[in-house]
Amino acid sequence: MSASGSGETRAAGSLKAPFTWPVRVYWEDTDAGGIVFYANYLKFFERARTEWLRQLGVAQQRLRDETGGMFVVTDTQVRYHRSARLDDLLLVTACVREAGRASLTIGQSALLSPARDGDAPLLLCEGSIRIGWVDARHLRPQRIPTRVVEALQGAG
Amino acid sequence: MSASGSGETRAAGSLKAPFTWPVRVYWEDTDAGGIVFYANYLKFFERARTEWLRQLGVAQQRLRDETGGMFVVTDTQVRYHRSARLDDLLLVTACVREAGRASLTIGQSALLSPARDGDAPLLLCEGSIRIGWVDARHLRPQRIPTRVVEALQGAG
Amino acid sequence: MSASGSGETRAAGSLKAPFTWPVRVYWEDTDAGGIVFYANYLKFFERARTEWLRQLGVAQQRLRDETGGMFVVTDTQVRYHRSARLDDLLLVTACVREAGRASLTIGQSALLSPARDGDAPLLLCEGSIRIGWVDARHLRPQRIPTRVVEALQGAG
Amino acid sequence: MSASGSGETRAAGSLKAPFTWPVRVYWEDTDAGGIVFYANYLKFFERARTEWLRQLGVAQQRLRDETGGMFVVTDTQVRYHRSARLDDLLLVTACVREAGRASLTIGQSALLSPARDGDAPLLLCEGSIRIGWVDARHLRPQRIPTRVVEALQGAG
Numbered sequence: 001m002s003a004s005g006s007g008e009t010r011a012a013g014s015l016k017a018p019f020t021w022p023v024r025v026y027w028e029d030t031d032a033g034g035i036v037f038y039a040n041y042l043k044f045f046e047r048a049r050t051e052w053l054r055q056l057g058v059a060q061q062r063l064r065d066e067t068g069g070m071f072v073v074t075d076t077q078v079r080y081h082r083s084a085r086l087d088d089l090l091l092v093t094a095c096v097r098e099a100g101r102a103s104l105t106i107g108q109s110a111l112l113s114p115a116r117d118g119d120a121p122l123l124l125c126e127g128s129i130r131i132g133w134v135d136a137r138h139l140r141p142q143r144i145p146t147r148v149v150e151a152l153q154g155a156g
Numbered sequence: 157m158s159a160s161g162s163g164e165t166r167a168a169g170s171l172k173a174p175f176t177w178p179v180r181v182y183w184e185d186t187d188a189g190g191i192v193f194y195a196n197y198l199k200f201f202e203r204a205r206t207e208w209l210r211q212l213g214v215a216q217q218r219l220r221d222e223t224g225g226m227f228v229v230t231d232t233q234v235r236y237h238r239s240a241r242l243d244d245l246l247l248v249t250a251c252v253r254e255a256g257r258a259s260l261t262i263g264q265s266a267l268l269s270p271a272r273d274g275d276a277p278l279l280l281c282e283g284s285i286r287i288g289w290v291d292a293r294h295l296r297p298q299r300i301p302t303r304v305v306e307a308l309q310g311a312g
Numbered sequence: 313m314s315a316s317g318s319g320e321t322r323a324a325g326s327l328k329a330p331f332t333w334p335v336r337v338y339w340e341d342t343d344a345g346g347i348v349f350y351a352n353y354l355k356f357f358e359r360a361r362t363e364w365l366r367q368l369g370v371a372q373q374r375l376r377d378e379t380g381g382m383f384v385v386t387d388t389q390v391r392y393h394r395s396a397r398l399d400d401l402l403l404v405t406a407c408v409r410e411a412g413r414a415s416l417t418i419g420q421s422a423l424l425s426p427a428r429d430g431d432a433p434l435l436l437c438e439g440s441i442r443i444g445w446v447d448a449r450h451l452r453p454q455r456i457p458t459r460v461v462e463a464l465q466g467a468g
Numbered sequence: 469m470s471a472s473g474s475g476e477t478r479a480a481g482s483l484k485a486p487f488t489w490p491v492r493v494y495w496e497d498t499d500a501g502g503i504v505f506y507a508n509y510l511k512f513f514e515r516a517r518t519e520w521l522r523q524l525g526v527a528q529q530r531l532r533d534e535t536g537g538m539f540v541v542t543d544t545q546v547r548y549h550r551s552a553r554l555d556d557l558l559l560v561t562a563c564v565r566e567a568g569r570a571s572l573t574i575g576q577s578a579l580l581s582p583a584r585d586g587d588a589p590l591l592l593c594e595g596s597i598r599i600g601w602v603d604a605r606h607l608r609p610q611r612i613p614t615r616v617v618e619a620l621q622g623a624g
Contacts, residue, residue, distance in 0.1 A: 046496065
């Protein structure tokens with residue numbers, strides 16, 4: 001979560017490489033297997049999605065205050081390849097797979113940042129997250145706000 | 157979380173022993189130290205408080221729907237003595253320490269259920285949780301609803 | 313997590329209905345949307361899997377102490393249909409979909425327990441969890457211990 | 469968690485202001501009250517402690533690999549003043565209160581980063597965390613490694 005790492009990934013983002021967000025592994029993320037608890041990658045994915053949306057001008061709390069709506073996750077698929085441990089630095093990516101008016105599908109992955117510069121990051125896990133939009137009061141499905149869809153289409 | 161265990165602790169409860177709620181340790185609760193992550197005892201304490209309140213006739217979601225208010229935690233103190241591991245069965249207690257109109261203080265502890273009948277439970281940690289009441293919309297402090305205070309006074 | 317509820321679901325289990333484990337929704341499980349945070353269903357699924365294995369004679373901590381190995385999750389798929397709120401009582405199921413020597417696939421679902429007896433539970437979400445076995449020290453894939461595979465084959 | 473924010477706090481750190489680590493509030497951190505779940509501040513505190521130790525040259529996973537020991541938390545006290553919401557940016561501080569051979573006491577706080585430059589951060593909560601050292605295999609208390617105590621004494 002160092003300043004330079006964050007800056008590099010954003011520069012890369014502007015070249016149409018996927019958006020990347022650094023996530024450090026803390027005690028809270030691990031389990032008695034000595035590795036990151038698998039369900040926590042869904043949290044890491046969401047942190048990266050949130051920061052990616054924020055960079056595209058979509059702030060979720062403000063959007064809810066203004067529209068009365070919010071995102072809900074409707075499908076998650078994650079495939080786990082390798083484990084991460086305490087103190088590891090992960091790079092978490094997000095990119096649009098499909099952007100409709102009723103749902104978005106976001107492709108995501110978590111990579112282990114290499115200990116030495118020049119080494120390639122190792123793929124830890126990859127997933128696909130489908131998201132819909134509901135009114136926050138009654139949780140009824142609604143169309144995703146136009147400004148969100150347009151922001152994502154520009155990002156694709 | 158077995159039926160008989162739960163029944164025994166409730167029977168004990170009616171004899172003015174502290175309310176006790178069984179909590180099993182799962183992978184989600186542990187960390188890379190191989191033990192329960194210390195912050196999770198606050199969750200275990202809250203599960204026991206919630207079930208204790210429910211037994212006293214206080215259901216929090218319904219109370220919020222009816223009054224527009226909710227509990228907030230204002231102070232926590234926990235002292236840790238021993239660790240618990242995956243698959244351990246804990247007994248979590250709750251009792252009133254102080255019940256005013258503006259705040260409640262609840263005494264709590266987590267004990268390791270003995271592997272053999274007849275052995276005494278081991279104290280893992282103990283704490284004190286102070287709780288206030290706010291309106292859920294603006295989070296402004298309010299008096300705790302009379303029915304809650306009365307339910308707890310009867311329990312003391 | 314009442315005694316009678318737990319007893320009923322176990323009785324049902326012996327008639328080859330899927331194993332069912334009751335899970336109560338607490339504050340820790342919810343998010344600012346007012347509903348259960350989607351990633352937490354993976355925790356609920358794991359609690360049910362753990363209790364189901366325990367009922368089949370497979371205690372994970374003891375198994376690790378004896379064999380030096382442990383389960384790891386290699387794939388998760390979850391489809392979300394409806395939301396649950398604070399204080400809801402869920403029924404979480406687990407059943408074998410596929411039991412090989414290198415991996416298990418477990419089918420799982422979470423249902424909302426009906427407020428009135430006689431009403432049918434509502435499906436909240438359903439998923440599929442694939443699990444492998446590794447030695448706990450080096451995380452290298454290994455065959456699942458025979459006693460585990462046999463216990464699950466008897467359960468299917 | 470912006471680059472500039474992080475840089476400023478580190479610069480401040482070198483002037484003997486307390487170490488400060490930025491933490492963004494995500495969905496995972498909130499509960500159905502619409503605010504950060506109180507137990508999660510213990511996680512935020514630990515992230516800040518971990519980064520502070522890392523900056524002082526103390527990397528916990530490496531230390532464990534080299535010494536066979538690890539930190540355990542023995543006491544936590546937190547007082548909550550104000551709430552944080554989704555998307556808020558927090559500043560989490562850490563400083564030594566007491567550094568002995570058997571235990572450390574760390575003072576911590578979480579502040580709400582002001583929306584406008586020039587405004588002062590608002591205190592959300594403050595706490596005190598006492599930490600001991602154990603051998604990781606048997607969890608027996610031991611003296612804190614000299615290099616850790618010395619690193620912290622230099623930081624005080």
